[in-house]
Amino acid sequence: MIVVKLCKVYEYRELSVKLDDFIIPNVLNTIKFDAETKLEEEEWFYIEVDQSHKKMIDNYSDCFINSVSLNEVSDNDFSNIEVIVKQIDTNIIFQKITSSKRIVNKSILKKPEDKKVEMNTIDNGIEITSKIDAYYSEDRLYFKNFAIIKSMFENIEDFYREATSSEVFQFKALSLVSVSERLTDLGTRNLNMLAIVNDDDEIDLSDSHFKEKMLLEYQKYSELDFEVDNQQFIINSKKQLNIFLKLALGRLYENPMTRQKMEASSAKKIHK
Structure with a gap:
């Protein structure tokens, strides 16, 4: 069945x-x-x-x-x-x-064993x-x-953590960022990364020392879409939010073997 x-x-x-x-x-x-x-x-x-x-x-x-x-x-x-x-x-x-698995008004050629080729039309199929x-x-x-x-x-969805509307509101209120009012849809991936930032005890975007580190570190990646004005990261797009969160999570780095600048889509802490 x-x-x-x-x-x-x-x-x-x-x-x-x-x-x-x-x-x-x-x-x-x-x-x-x-x-x-x-x-x-x-x-x-x-x-x-x-x-x-x-x-x-x-x-x-x-x-x-x-x-x-x-x-x-x-x-x-x-x-x-x-x-x-x-x-x-x-x-x-x-x-x-x-x-992509739905078949509507399509014709296929079929070759049954020991028979001539046939044309079959599928009006509505899966x-x-x-x-x-x-x-x-x-x-x-x-x-x-x-x-x-x-x-x-x-x-x-209980098993997939995304930042809540309250967490998004708190993020937008940070002195470290200036988020455009037109950016209402942050994107699923960014909401997930924002949740990871909030859940990491070692990351505090409201901390003045952490803020100083980010404002210093981003300058190494001038080829990316960073925009900073008056000690604030300007965020007008999902892309700008994405690289900001990657910077906070340490996903922008220099490969110690090749000295090549790298951008990681994910990362996992190594625990002893």
């Missing part, structure tokens, strides 16, 4: 097809989810699904338990399918249906691949890309 979730709502339907190629992925190398970590090809993130977040999985698993209450996918439902779900024993695998976007097993949810799966699971 296959279950599908509809877009933007937690409504589910039954899909009466077999997906034999839809199998449990080979998850060997796992890393606890950290938005700052970049995965290697064979690696998977995981989050521990505790009792307070169990509903994100129960929304799906309950469908397999109470399958008689599910309606079959209707014509109106078909274009709203967002997730395709399959249960294998106690494991659940998920595939996100993105716009491409199903063997790629798995998420996999649940033994209270762990495995995935590779948080941005892809975040709309699939209720309250999963």
Whole structure:
């Protein structure tokens, strides 16, 4: 049995097809989810699904338990399918249906064995691949890309820290920065970095000594989009905010081996 979730709502339907190629992925190398970590090809993130977040999985698993209450996918439902779900024993695998997987009014050439080439037209279809976007097993949810799966699971954003509206307000009020009023959308990546800055006990943007260090350090990277006036970093764009936060987080640096100036998209502290 296959279950599908509809877009933007937690409504589910039954899909009466077999997906034999839809199998449990080979998850060997796992890393606890950290938005700052970049995965290697064979690696998977995981989050521990505790009792307070169990509903994100129960929304799906309950469908397999109470399958008689599910309606079959209707014509109106078909274009709203967002997730395709399959249960294998106690494991659940998920595939996100993105716009690139939707097939509308396309013709393909098909060559059946021992027959002539045929032309098939697909008016409304969905491409199903063997790629798995998420996999649940033994209270762990495995995935590779948080941005892809975040709309699939209720309250999963709890595992991805972004600066709150209060934190953004406090940041804009700092004497160290002058943020344009027109810059209302800071961007997900910048909100995440701002949260990291706020959570780091060694970074204090309101501290006069830290401010002096930043005003001195930025001068080494004049080729970047820094703008400073009257001892304030002028921030008129997401790009300017991004390099300011990278400067605060130490992600602008000189390679000690090559003396090349570097810019890092992520970093992780080394603990003894």
